[in-house]
Amino acid sequence: MIITTMNGSCQNAGDLRMYQHNMYAVVYSVILVPGFVGNIVALWVFRVYIRETKKAVAFMMNLAVADLMQVLSLPLRIYYYLNNRWPFGHTLCMICFYLKYVNMYASIYFLVCVSVRRCELIMRPLRYNASRRKVDMVICALGWLLVCLTCLAFPLLRNADPDDDLVTSGISTAPPEADMVCFSELPMQMVSTSAAWVILIIAELLGFIIPFTLVLACTCLTAGSLRMKTTGAIHDQGEKRRALRMVLGCTIVFLVCFAPYHITMPLDFLAKANTLSSCTLRELILICHPVTLCLASLNCSLDPIMYYFTTKEFWRRLSKPEIPERVISSR
Template sequence: MNFANHSCVGSEDLRSYQHRVYAVVYSVIIAPGLLGNVLALWVFRVYVKETKKAVVFMMNLAVADLMQVLSLPLRIYYYLNDTWPFGHALCMMCFYLKYVNMYASIYFLVCVSVRRCELIMRPLRYNSNRRKTDMCVCAVGWLLVGLACLPFPLMRNNEGGHHLYSSEPLPPSPGSSPAPGSGPVCFAELPMQSISAPAAWALLVTAELLGFVVPLILVLACTCLTAGSLRQPRAGAVPDRGEKRRALRMVLSCATVFLLCFAPYHITMPLDFMAKANALSSCSLRELVLRCHPVTLCLASLNCTLDPLIYYFTTEEFWRRLSRPEIPENLMFHRRLSCATEENRDSQDS
């Protein structure tokens, strides 16, 4: 998959730099990501049947984030030790899940934004059957994302192909000892399968459009519609301005996560693709791209710690549950009602 006749010899310093970046960032986000998403699932489990405010989508978003967090320990081990002793199958699984979790997060952020906007613009269209529809939308989303992300591991090969750091492997000098990190490699450092340039560009453009551009347009459109409902009340819309402000905070938060976490990654992804294919005319530009892309990939992973903050600051049910962790409000009401009924019976019996 070499698009240019020249090649740039990679450096071991570049590999060490990338490993340090990944190891440090993943070590920082693993604890808050794990705690925040487990807490989110605990809260939403209670309110999934009593509210219609996109809780089903937020639960699936928390599951996607939690799956990403649970795969980080193996990644941290690899980037700290420069070797992968867990076998090729587990490497491919972790590599595959990384992209599944990222694009599943994008999908469910879009679903949350659309649902919150819909509930503000047309609240009467939502009924109990829509919750079953939401579950079907989640199932279809997982299936589509899982199928769409299959090319990422399928384009990697355990033997041969094009390596990240040089177009041709450099033979070791006689009598030299193995270089650090000469053990089994994994993730993006696996060699790539041979693939034609048109097919590679088709996959790249499809990933950019369907995986980022279209979702971003939908989230921004929901943001504009929700913000417009505050200024121009429409027939059938929610009259409560406080509820509209909460909905606006939610969709604004989703847009912020998109722009902060996913936009930098999808901007550098085509450049990284060209750099690894030796399609860049400047070796210095290639190295710059290969140094920037790990940072943007870490930003994309940062969403698993930002999403729980969205739940807390924009979802009434979340902080209401945390403020009264012993019992949800609807169950408290039913207990009070049952107690009052028992007291009336006792007074009548006496």
């Protein structure tokens, strides 16, 4: 329960913190092993078997790397939420906090790249050649650079001093006896309402709305290619259906994992920045936002499933895991 104090701030009695910690610990424990195994297998298949194919493999490999990085950070998070303490120092806390958003937005970026490339290969297959593979690698490198730079805003908006009082965020969710708080309980920097809205609008546009619009456009174009014959397009209906399944898979991941999070993320930001006056509204937001954050973390387990059901080479090699002759001859 959140209580309103004399100065208008809201104090949390501890139930909300316990609710959040229990939810995070359970969800992260559930997705840890499937996410780790699924992405390791995905990287192995992409690296060994289909590295010469042109069907957005470079983007899928980088997507698997982003998902694997997120999975590798989960044990520390699970420890924190189970023990209600962070004994690993403030620097490691900020690194893990930062990498969470890097991995999430890198996943969004590469899902868009996969959708655009699969759509392009259906609509204009002759434009792809050996030089375009090098372009794909440049796109991947630029994507990582862009994501790493833009995600610096998340740790910068948190209080850099671990000894500062958590009341600066307007909502205290940690008990006074805790050694140190981390992740979502890090206090927010005090920002004006206008600055908060500018940050939120930019984050929503670049981080979700524009990427999701591109994925939807690719889905519509790929689905439309099944009903019409376009000059220079692939006429194999089976190949078009496989491409459509891949793009639809990306769309489903967006809808299930990232759409709910980006609906509640602005509200959660405003609540923690102490720009909302209603304590009841803050409590509702802080109850709903952890659910959407858990859904956003599910993408590291959903992406390998998408690879299996939408990539012909992937499920064929896993169903018949023979070693290709070219691998044997190279050895």
